[in-house]
Amino acid sequence: MAAARKELVGLTEAQMRMCAGFPTAIADAGDAGKIWTYRDMNISRDSLNISVPTIGFGSVPGIGGGVNVATRGSCSTQVRIVGGRVAEIAFSGDNNTPTSLDALCSSMVDGCVVYARKLRRNGRGKSRIAQSR
Numbered sequence: 001m002a003a004a005r006k007e008l009v010g011l012t013e014a015q016m017r018m019c020a021g022f023p024t025a026i027a028d029a030g031d032a033g034k035i036w037t038y039r040d041m042n043i044s045r046d047s048l049n050i051s052v053p054t055i056g057f058g059s060v061p062g063i064g065g066g067v068n069v070a071t072r073g074s075c076s077t078q079v080r081i082v083g084g085r086v087a088e089i090a091f092s093g094d095n096n097t098p099t100s101l102d103a104l105c106s107s108m109v110d111g112c113v114v115y116a117r118k119l120r121r122n123g124r125g126k127s128r129i130a131q132s133r
Contacts, residue, residue, distance in 0.1 A: 003113050004089050004109040004110075004112065004113050005088075005089045005090075007112075007113045007116040007117060008079070008086050008089050008109070008112055008113065008116055009085075009086050009087065009088070009089070010085055010086060011085065011086045011112075011116055011119075012084060012085055012086075013081060013084050013085070015115070015116075015119065016036070016079060016081075016086055016112070018115065019111050019112035019115035019116070020038055020077075020079075020108070020109070020111070020112050021038075023036035023037055023038055023079070024037050024038055024039045025037040025039070029080065032080065032082070033080055033081050033082035033083070033087060034080070034081050035078050035079065035080050035081070036078070036079040036081060037076055037077070037078050037079075038076070038077040038079070038108055039074070039075070039076045039077075039093075040074065040075050040107075040108060073093070074093040075091060075092075075093045075105035075108055076091070076092045076093045077089065077090075077091055077105055077108050077109060078090045078091070078092065089109070091105045093105070
């Protein structure tokens with residue numbers, strides 16, 4: 001997630017829409033620009049599977065089965081736009097896993113990180129972004 005906070009800064013609004021699509025919501029933040037929000041409210045976190053073997057005794061039919069409990073999470077990715085460019089990225093929601101903060105948000109921004117890196121490799125990157133400010 002640190003890569004997203006670094007790599008996406010400087011992208012234009014059009015570039016952000018190319019990699020992330022259209023935001024779920026847009027809020028005017030006055031002098032601080034505007035905030036685009038991308039929401040995914042139903043992300044599968046992990047699942048717990050419990051199985052009981054089928055057991056039968058003589059004429060008694062077999063009894064057994066299992067249960068699957070899937071836990072869900074959510075992510076909101078906020079993108080602050082100032083002067084037509086990404087200025088800041090933040091994450092919120094029930095988006096942590098036992099081993100990583102904001103992990104459930106990674107699928108929302110991974111494509112944009114790859115996109116931003118590709119732009120920079122092709123000469124449309126940070127140096128050009130900085131020149132056009």
